[in-house]
Amino acid sequence: MSSSSLAAVLWDMDGTLVDTEPYWMAAETPLVERFGGTWSHEQALSLVGRGLEDSARIFQQAGVQMAIHDIVDHLTDAVMGQLATDGVPFRPGARDLLRSLRDAGIKTGLVTMSLRRMADTVVDLIDFDAFDVVIAGDDATRPKPFPDPYLQACAALGVAAQDTVAIEDSPTGVRSAVASGAAVIGVPLMVSIAGAGAHAVWPTLEGTSAADLRAFHSTHRAAAHPSRESRA
Incomplete structure (x- = not known):
């Protein structure tokens, strides 16, 4: 009760x-650009608060030719690397x-x-x-x-x-x-x-x-x- x-x-x-949102955004743009795409600040803002797998599907639609779990791991590693460098x-x-x-x-x-x-x-x-x-x-x-x-x-x-x-x-x-x-x-x-x-x-x-x-x-x-x- x-x-x-x-x-x-x-x-x-x-x-x-x-x-940490700026850390995520800093990781997103080079990922999309690696596959010849473009990624705007507005697109990055649209992912704030989303689940990582949902976000990964959006990156696939933007041209990132990686599996969902690989995208999630790549972005997580990038953010954790920045945390290690710059602190929390x-x-x-x-x-x-x-x-x-x-x-x-x-x-x-x-x-x-x-x-x-x-x-x-x-x-x-x-x-x-x-x-x-x-x-x-x-x-x-x-x-x-x-x-x-x-x-x-x-x-x-x-x-x-x-x-x-x-x-x-x-x-x-x-x-x-x-x-x-x-x-x-x-x-x-x-x-x-x-x-x-x-x-x-x-x-x-x-x-x-x-x-x-x-x-x-x-x-x-x-x-x-x-x-x-x-x-x-």
Whole structure:
């Protein structure tokens, strides 16, 4: 049975926890050009938040003559190489908010469409035990925007989706989290999330804490179930 308290916070990775989208884009253009094609910034933006296999099919349509898994591995290797060289570019406030959640005893999950080997690399570079569970692109039964990755994270954590807050930066990710039943905060970075259904849009995570997420979740639940909350 669901409670009305915040049980867990679920994080997207690329663009939400870490600003790696430029790394992906830097890997995409030379890949397409190797096969004689062209790749625009607008095309790159259209892939933000998508599952890697879906993105690989789009690269095939753009002329990349490689198997889907080879495209995924190539791009992942390129991004991981840049992470190794330049470090992990955490978004402002993200690391501090994670620490606040851990100090408050709130469960955390990472829900990303990147491969697990990349997700594990990012998690391993955080200097504290930041996540209770990681659901990566190669774990998901269906990719975002389906709710599956978020529901899998909830199942692994032993929590109900309505008792969680999800943090996302892309329309695809927001739709996935909303469909799961989570209360969703959008923190846009490279693309607009207008119309995707986020329950709140925050310009930044900087200066936020576990208390802010608890307050947001409580307000969201009260609005979603006014009669239930009024009797509590």
